[in-house]
Amino acid sequence: xxxxxxxxxxxxxxxxxxxxxxxxxxxxxxxxxxxxxxxxxxxxxxxxxxxxxxxxxxxxxxxxxxxxxxxxxxxxxxxxxxxxxxxxxxxxxxxxxxxxxxxxxxxxxxxxxxxxxxxxxxxxxxxxxxxxxxxxxxxxxxxxxxxxxxxxxxxxxxxxxxxxxxxxxxxxxxxxxxxxxxxxxxxxxxxxxxxxxxxxxxxxxxxxxxxxxxxxxxxxxxxxxxxxxxxxxxxxxxxxxxxxxxxxxxxxxxxxxxxx
Amino acid sequence: xxxxxxxxxxxxxxxxxxxxxxxxxxxxxxxxxxxxxxxxxxxxxxxxxxxxxxxxxxxxxxxxxxxxxxxxxxxxxxxxxxxxxxxxxxxxxxxxxxxxxxxxxxxxxxxxxxxxxxxxxxxxxxxxxxxxxxxxxxxxxxxxxxxxxxxxxxxxxxxxxxxxxxxxxxxxxxxxxxxxxxxxxxxxxxxxxxxxxxxxxxxxxxxxxxxxxxxxxxxxxxxxxxxxxxxxxxxxxxxxxxxxxxxxxxxxxxxxxxxxxxxxxxxxxxxxxxxxxxxxx
Numbered sequence: 001x002x003x004x005x006x007x008x009x010x011x012x013x014x015x016x017x018x019x020x021x022x023x024x025x026x027x028x029x030x031x032x033x034x035x036x037x038x039x040x041x042x043x044x045x046x047x048x049x050x051x052x053x054x055x056x057x058x059x060x061x062x063x064x065x066x067x068x069x070x071x072x073x074x075x076x077x078x079x080x081x082x083x084x085x086x087x088x089x090x091x092x093x094x095x096x097x098x099x100x101x102x103x104x105x106x107x108x109x110x111x112x113x114x115x116x117x118x119x120x121x122x123x124x125x126x127x128x129x130x131x132x133x134x135x136x137x138x139x140x141x142x143x144x145x146x147x148x149x150x151x152x153x154x155x156x157x158x159x160x161x162x163x164x165x166x167x168x169x170x171x172x173x174x175x176x177x178x179x180x181x182x183x184x185x186x187x188x189x190x191x192x193x194x195x196x197x198x199x200x201x202x203x204x205x206x207x208x209x210x211x212x213x214x215x216x217x218x219x220x221x222x223x224x225x226x227x228x229x230x231x232x233x234x235x236x237x238x239x240x241x242x243x244x245x246x247x248x249x250x251x252x253x254x255x256x257x258x259x260x
Numbered sequence: 261x262x263x264x265x266x267x268x269x270x271x272x273x274x275x276x277x278x279x280x281x282x283x284x285x286x287x288x289x290x291x292x293x294x295x296x297x298x299x300x301x302x303x304x305x306x307x308x309x310x311x312x313x314x315x316x317x318x319x320x321x322x323x324x325x326x327x328x329x330x331x332x333x334x335x336x337x338x339x340x341x342x343x344x345x346x347x348x349x350x351x352x353x354x355x356x357x358x359x360x361x362x363x364x365x366x367x368x369x370x371x372x373x374x375x376x377x378x379x380x381x382x383x384x385x386x387x388x389x390x391x392x393x394x395x396x397x398x399x400x401x402x403x404x405x406x407x408x409x410x411x412x413x414x415x416x417x418x419x420x421x422x423x424x425x426x427x428x429x430x431x432x433x434x435x436x437x438x439x440x441x442x443x444x445x446x447x448x449x450x451x452x453x454x455x456x457x458x459x460x461x462x463x464x465x466x467x468x469x470x471x472x473x474x475x476x477x478x479x480x481x482x483x484x485x486x487x488x489x490x491x492x493x494x495x496x497x498x499x500x501x502x503x504x505x506x507x508x509x510x511x512x513x514x515x516x517x518x519x520x521x522x523x524x525x526x527x528x529x530x531x532x533x534x535x536x537x538x539x540x541x
Binding site for chain 2 (some may be wrong): 204
């Protein structure tokens with residue numbers, strides 16, 4: 001009986017791993033294709049499509065745009081989220097629960113609808129489509145996340161450290177910069193990192209709110225119009241590689257912090 | 261959470277106002293603008309309910325909602341059914357020290373770009389893609405099967421994504437269960453099957469519901485997967501919304517359809533929330 005469970009478990013786990021990895025393996029394998037179609041038979045390995053990607057200025061500038069939007073919008077989201085979390089955690093404000101609910105509300109609405117709303121508003125207000133408009137949208141989706149993460153980590157023991165600093169005569173902004181920010185660094189970092197990954201991968205808001213200069217997911221989307229293309233495989237594999245490096249980096253950071 | 265300062269001074273308001281202002285200006289206001297827009301006619305003019313009545317009168321629009329609900333329901337059920345045993349195997353059968361690695365491996369493709377993940381399924385399912393080559397090459401089929409641009413392709417792409425998501429949440433749930441429950445059940449004479457059915461499964465049910473609801477919300481609002489894998493043979497709601505903006509520039513109708521979609525999600529949320537509460541009480 002126990003052996004049967006073990007064998008069935010193994011078969012099932014291998015099947016699910018196979019299902020999960022099948023498209024990724026196909027993606028990476030045929031990014032190394034030497035001929036023009038990413039379909040069997042495999043004709044590589046060749047790096048020609050990676051060269052094609054790096055030579056494509058639309059893709060490389062979209063990559064830079066994506067990084068810029070991700071970094072700046074995440075920084076804004078984390079700053080707004082941190083300040084409001086600090087305000088709500090440290091001071092008793094009238095209607096606090098309602099306001100906190102409002103800040104986290106965008107978490108429950110799909111990106112498509114957030115993007116649509118901004119599109120309608122910007123269209124009326126005469127704000128042109130741009131990376132800035134998309135960045136504003138990314139702050140909207142990431143602010144609630146940063147707020148929730150940082151707010152949930154603001155415990156009572158940190159209040160005591162802050163109180164001690166105030167008793168010793170530190171003005172409010174010194175407490176903020178020298179006590180609260182360093183103590184909250186793991187939560188701030190987690191919020192920033194998560195925001196980065198969501199912004200980096202976000203498609204529909206950028207699709208709706210940008211026009212000529214756009215982000216990488218939208219540019220990849222434009223590539224898809226040409227059908228199956230090993231160049232798309234190569235971009236996809238590169239994005240995958242970068243993400244894996246980031247995730248491993250994040251894991252190591254977390255592991256290093258654990259004993260503390 | 262205990263608070264220290266007093267609310268009279270300006271500092272706390274200076275801290276929370278930027279975030280509140282941002283949310284009001286770029287989330288609440290756009291939503292109001294969308295609501296207002298949905299009540300106007302495309303060609304200008306005064307207030308009208310025609311955008312909403314179009315949805316109820318045009319069978320094609322109605323059908324998109326039916327399609328969306330069907331696909332989302334199938335995806336949610338299939339993903340939970342596939343992910344639960346997988347998460348259970350990772351939590352129970354894999355040795356403790358390999359679990360973290362096994363889990364990380366299981367969600368690795370999660371980190372490719374969402375657009376790329378859908379595209380990579382196209383490579384697998386296309387007319388001359390990997391599966392069809394394997395099937396015709398082995399002589400099982402003489403003609404390639406129509407796999408891409410079907411509802412099955414959309415569902416496959418979705419299930420791939422949500423199996424990873426649900427494995428994560430269900431795994432976390434299983435690990436949170438104290439082993440003493442299982443020991444108690446065993447001491448009282450329950451076999452492994454009964455322990456699972458009467459102890460482990462009911463205790464993880466609230467977590468499954470949360471994961472299933474998350475799946476529902478993310479799935480019904482997604483444009484990428486149905487557009488890339490399903491094509492235009494059968495429209496889902498997000499595709500219908502995007503079509504109004506793209507081809508016709510009809511913002512009022514797109515706004516009305518978005519609001520209807522959001523209303524459906526809200527109804528499901530309310531139903532779910534009540535069910536969850538009863539479950540926990």
